[in-house]
Amino acid sequence: MDRPEKKATRSSPQKSNNQSFSSGCSLSSSKLLIHALAVFVLFLVVWQIQQTSSASPWARWDKILNNSCLTTSHDTREGMADRLRQAVTFLPLKDLRYTGEAMKGHTWFMSSLYDMQEQGEVQYQQHPVEATGGRLLCLRGRDRHDGSWNSYALAWPDALPQNATLKAGITFVSYNHYDYHNIWHGLSSMMSFVAWHVKSQCAAPERWILYHWGELRTSMAPWVSTLLEATFGGAVKIEDFGSGGDDDDAPVCFEKAVVMRHNEGGMSSEKRMQVYDLMRCRARLYCQVGGRDGGIKVGVTMLMRDGTRSFRNASAVVGIFEEECRRVPGCRLTVAYPHNLTFCEQVKLMSGTDVVISAHGAQLSNMILMDRNGSVMELFPKGWKEMAGVGQYVYHWLASWSGMKHEGAWRDPVGDPCPFPNDEARCMSLFKDAKIGHNHTYFSQWGSSVIKDVITRKALQDPSALKPAAGLCGCH
8 A cells, every 4th residue: 555655844955044144144234334333433533633633632622522423521521621731831931951051042941942933034932823732821920030930831722721811912022131221132132023013914012021031020221111112002011910919820821922032133134124114213203203404414413421431521522523523514413411311302313313423332222213324433441342242242233233334433542451460350340331531633534534424325325215114014
């Protein structure tokens, strides 16, 4: 008897394989989607970092956290700002490691920072700039006796140091290795700011901060201060950081700071003359000085001193140059004591001067107020040539920088001998402020030659050259 055929109840192998493939494919697709999403988020974060690379660290992370799929709390953002505040490092304004080369390169003043400079332009620091991440300059700089106790730092605007005050506007920070109350040294340290003023579309400061060897100074020579007021068109406000109290150590930060520590260093001769042209023009506008007397062909001015480095016989010296001036039609001699004149009286006097005659001294800084191509005649006591060093040539330099002609110097060969022949420093202390004699023959010939030379130069001068600063920062 035939047995019935049995049918297989086991599933087909092909069907089982198809089900497994479908399940595996679904799992792989999910993993791929997750990986793609992770890559996209990572790409988004990196893109945000690149887009905000020029901002401060706090601003970068704040933007990333607020504009990506990541979230953060207010406390987290504040914590990040606190960390940036704590990362601000204050360094000594006067770095004693560089005492032996205090004026070289980065100097010992803000020694960790380097200057900016374009060819022929002034050397300066400016904060904030992109190179330092847009950070602001902050100072703890009130000490007036030891510059190494004062300090500076750079800080991000979003994370200023604890208890810091932010000063708006432009702040000029000056380093002077010498003295703000000496007209020559004060003028030398300030003229670089005028160069920046010209370079920066005539931008003017809200305040000045003055340092000498890192020590705070709160005043300068009135002549210099008034010249700056005339040049920048406003009162010179010198920062003193308050008069004391519990907040003496609190930092002060500045919206925009310009720092000078090299005076006129690096400036081309053309740039220096441009600066003095502007200062001369602005001083005359400030003092409302008009044109000069048309009947005067050459103005000769003797700037006199009382006491140190004055003439032994002032009337005899005046008489010699007066006689030579009288020989030339249209020559006028004026004798003046600058310390008895106001700033504007000095500006008016020098505006009509073509030849200035004076002993070596700060009063010779008035030469910059003459028209270009004015002549300078300088006189020295005995001993200066041998012992005074390069400082005796500062008015040669100033004449060159301001477009004047230095006509040489007369050095008195007569004077008391030094009782310390083997000690130049002690000898110079005696010669420095000695009185000055005269040589009638030499002075007559010298004066006659210079006066005639000036008349010849003026006859050949282009009238347009008398206003070289016309159109510059309000000059006309």
